[in-house]
Amino acid sequence: MLDLQFICDNADLIEKNCQSRGVTCDIPRLIELRKKRSELIVAGDDLRRQQKETAAKIPKATSEERPSLIEFGKQLKSQVADNESTLKEIETDLNAELSRLPNLTHPDAPIGGEEDAVVLRTWGKVPEFDFEPKDHVELMSDLDMVDFESGAKVAGSGFYFLKNEAVLLELAMVQFAIEKVRAAGFDLYTTPDLARQEVLEGTGYQPRGPETQIYSIENSDLSLIATAEIPLGGMLKDQILDESSLPMRVAGLSHCFRTEAGGHGKASKGIYRVHQFTKVEMFGFTTPDLEASNEFHQLIVGIEEEIFQALEIPYQVIDTPTGDLGGPAYRKFDLEAWMPGRGESGEYGEVTSASNCTDFQARRLGIRCRNNEEKGTKFVHTLNGTAIAVTRAMIALIENHQQADGSIRIPEALRKWVGMDVIPAKS
Numbered sequence: 001m002l003d004l005q006f007i008c009d010n011a012d013l014i015e016k017n018c019q020s021r022g023v024t025c026d027i028p029r030l031i032e033l034r035k036k037r038s039e040l041i042v043a044g045d046d047l048r049r050q051q052k053e054t055a056a057k058i059p060k061a062t063s064e065e066r067p068s069l070i071e072f073g074k075q076l077k078s079q080v081a082d083n084e085s086t087l088k089e090i091e092t093d094l095n096a097e098l099s100r101l102p103n104l105t106h107p108d109a110p111i112g113g114e115e116d117a118v119v120l121r122t123w124g125k126v127p128e129f130d131f132e133p134k135d136h137v138e139l140m141s142d143l144d145m146v147d148f149e150s151g152a153k154v155a156g157s158g159f160y161f162l163k164n165e166a167v168l169l170e171l172a173m174v175q176f177a178i179e180k181v182r183a184a185g186f187d188l189y190t191t192p193d194l195a196r197q198e199v200l201e202g203t204g205y206q207p208r209g210p211e212t213q214i215y216s217i218e219n220s221d222l223s224l225i226a227t228a229e230i231p232l233g234g235m236l237k238d239q240i241l242d243e244s245s246l247p248m249r250v251a252g253l254s255h256c257f258r259t260e261a262g263g264h265g266k267a268s269k270g271i272y273r274v275h276q277f278t279k280v281e282m283f284g285f286t287t288p289d290l291e292a293s294n295e296f297h298q299l300i301v302g303i304e305e306e307i308f309q310a311l312e313i314p315y316q317v318i319d320t321p322t323g324d325l326g327g328p329a330y331r332k333f334d335l336e337a338w339m340p341g342r343g344e345s346g347e348y349g350e351v352t353s354a355s356n357c358t359d360f361q362a363r364r365l366g367i368r369c370r371n372n373e374e375k376g377t378k379f380v381h382t383l384n385g386t387a388i389a390v391t392r393a394m395i396a397l398i399e400n401h402q403q404a405d406g407s408i409r410i411p412e413a414l415r416k417w418v419g420m421d422v423i424p425a426k427s
Contacts, residue, residue, distance in 0.1 A: 001364045002101055004034060014101065020111050020322045021102050033094040040090060044083040051076045099201070103360040105322055106331035113323040117334075123305065124314030126338050126346065131404045135341025136395045137270040140166060142406055143423060146271070158260060158275040165408075165423045169397070170278060170390045172417035174253060177280040177307060177388035184303055186251040186282060191231040193255050197221040199234035202365035204328035204357070215257050228252030228281035229384040236285065238366040240377055246369060247296055248285040251387065253278070271391040272342075272349065280387040285380045287369065288359055293381035297356040300385035301333050304352045307388060310413040313396045314338040316348055329355035335386075337396035351392045354385030 007014050011027045018025040054073045061069050110118045127133075140146040145166035151159040162170055182188055200223055206212050215224040225231060232252045241248075256279050271277075282300050286292040301317065308315050320332040332355040336348035359379035362368070368377035401409040406425035410418050 224257035352386035
């Protein structure tokens with residue numbers, strides 16, 4: 001959430017920012033709602049002052065004066081109630097308008113949609129096979145590593161069972177990512193798979209409504225989390241931190257649940273776009289200055305790159321365009337791994353993202369910090385990034401390390417957990 005005074009003082013900037021991010025906004029209405037709210041607050045304070053003065057006069061009034069004072073007090077009470085009711089409606093509308101506004105945007109972020117993404121760098125050599133490569137669906141089916149039919153039978157389309165060596169691979173990737181982030185100084189958590197609506201909204205997710213990607217629990221204010229970013233950000237809700245304790249590095253292991261509404265098509269094949277997966281997520285709280293949060297942002301991206309380099313998977317790092325940033329992100333970098341089975345002859349597919357959300361989430365969640373040398377408090381900056389999202393990383397690993405006989409070579413970094421160098425082909 002942006003600061004309301006900043007919005008009113010920089011209306012043209014906010015409108016231009018919304019336009020570049022493809023977000024519909026109504027800044028004049030927001031400013032008018034703010035004006036009405038201020039007027040109602042002033043009027044309400046005046047009515048309550050009159051109430052207090054009238055109540056003080058009644059005990060001292062004569063018998064002739066008292067009835068009219070009592071009647072006037074009743075009128076004031078009714079007017080106060082009407083004022084408070086109207087103020088509540090205005091504040092609801094004002095907060096709704098505020099919640100639609102995205103974060104500000106880094107000046108270097110590319111303007112446009114997905115096709116305008118800028119490739120910052122690439123790593124690794126795209127494999128050249130001397131045989132016809134298979135996609136992950138065929139490979140995993142041949143090796144008895146996945147069961148889509150049982151997944152659909154139990155939970156519906158978009159769910160699946162990982163089997164045999166795929167289970168070992170999942171555990172290995174989680175262990176490797178956990179080891180990596182712990183070595184980088186992140187405190188480890190397993191998080192709740194559910195979060196309250198106020199926490200989801202605070203982190204920038206909309207758990208209710210026709211366009212949501214969130215599974216909501218009926219007759220409750222709880223929803224299944226789409227990422228550990230949600231509970232990790234929410235765990236410090238309404239807290240004031242000592243600035244000397246920042247930056248804070250936390251990492252969460254969780255299941256992630258997404259409706260993937262509108263996510264059909266070639267990119268949804270197999271386990272690329274599913275309703276549930278396991279992920280290790282990095283999250284950071286920094287002091288409220290861009291130098292600190294930009295530095296943390298680079299740290300997160302660096303860890304993501306180290307993980308995929310260790311997995312020997314070619315990738316590219318992209319600077320995400322404004323139209324794909326989502327509401328909370330000030331700037332976002334994605335890692336896209338090479339997937340030989342994607343498209344006609346292989347394509348890059350997103351496997352991680354890392355976002356600097358500046359104070360956008362902290363303002364909604366009420367997370368502040370205090371410097372003993374200064375008065376008052378400030379909203380911290382928050383950041384998040386994927387250490388490993390198991391299903392997509394598994395696709396890239398299996399497809400890039402497939403061998404002519406249908407076996408899968410295991411990268412050195414995972415062998416101590418998988419317990420083998422190669423997943424052998426089935427006879």
